[in-house]
Amino acid sequence: MPRLLIAGPPGVGKxxxxxxxxxxxxxxxxxxxxxxxxxxxxxxxLAAEVQAVMASGRYVxxxxxxxxxxxxxxxxxxxxxxxxxxxxxxxxxxxFLHRWLAERGLAIxxxxxxxxxxxxxxxxxxARALLDGRPDDTVEAFRVRLxxxxxxxxxxxxxxxxxxxxxxxxxxxxxxxxxxxxxxxVHP
Ligand code: ADP
Numbered sequence: 001m002p003r004l005l006i007a008g009p010p011g012v013g014k015x016x017x018x019x020x021x022x023x024x025x026x027x028x029x030x031x032x033x034x035x036x037x038x039x040x041x042x043x044x045x046l047a048a049e050v051q052a053v054m055a056s057g058r059y060v061x062x063x064x065x066x067x068x069x070x071x072x073x074x075x076x077x078x079x080x081x082x083x084x085x086x087x088x089x090x091x092x093x094x095x096f097l098h099r100w101l102a103e104r105g106l107a108i109x110x111x112x113x114x115x116x117x118x119x120x121x122x123x124x125x126x127a128r129a130l131l132d133g134r135p136d137d138t139v140e141a142f143r144v145r146l147x148x149x150x151x152x153x154x155x156x157x158x159x160x161x162x163x164x165x166x167x168x169x170x171x172x173x174x175x176x177x178x179x180x181x182x183x184x185x186v187h188p
Contacts, residue, residue, distance in 0.1 A: 007156065010125065011125035012114045013171055014114055027083055029085055030069070030084050032068065037054070055141060056141060059148055065089075111157075111166050113157055116171040
């Protein structure tokens, strides 16, 4: 029963790889970014606030994020396992997730850390900005997202390394190349 996380800097291709890996493992890929983007479709103050935070490149509030994830993990499709993409992103989120799972006798099996040079991620982000027009793919928001990642999220990798869950994967090259490396890292 695979319970996995996929992490990595903005633009590294987490979303693409998590969809491929989750399909291969037959577990749901749960992206907090996608869940928050879907919120925009609904109207109301909360949706507008989340939308504004995301567009700036900053992180959504921890308590709100934790509640959204916990609710999602309770759904039946997560019983065979799950792949969380983009969560946890802060130490309080990490603490929450592991406590929440432990209360249910569950644990994370492995953390895939996708790695690529900033040059590669910046190039991919620029290409995506042209294709999708995501509001947080502006140069300024991307700069904020890189800083948020460096300050708040990268330290989580040290935690996962310490408890021997971390599997580092080279995220450069074609989508297929990376997918093969990810699959190998999950099946050592
Ligand atoms: P990327 O992987 O390119 O950073 P995501 O789709 O994962 O893009 O996330 C987009 C935005 O959604 C983030 O910049 C942040 O504002 C918000 N977000 C996603 N996941 C989280 C999280 N775990 N905690 C707080 N904010 C989040």
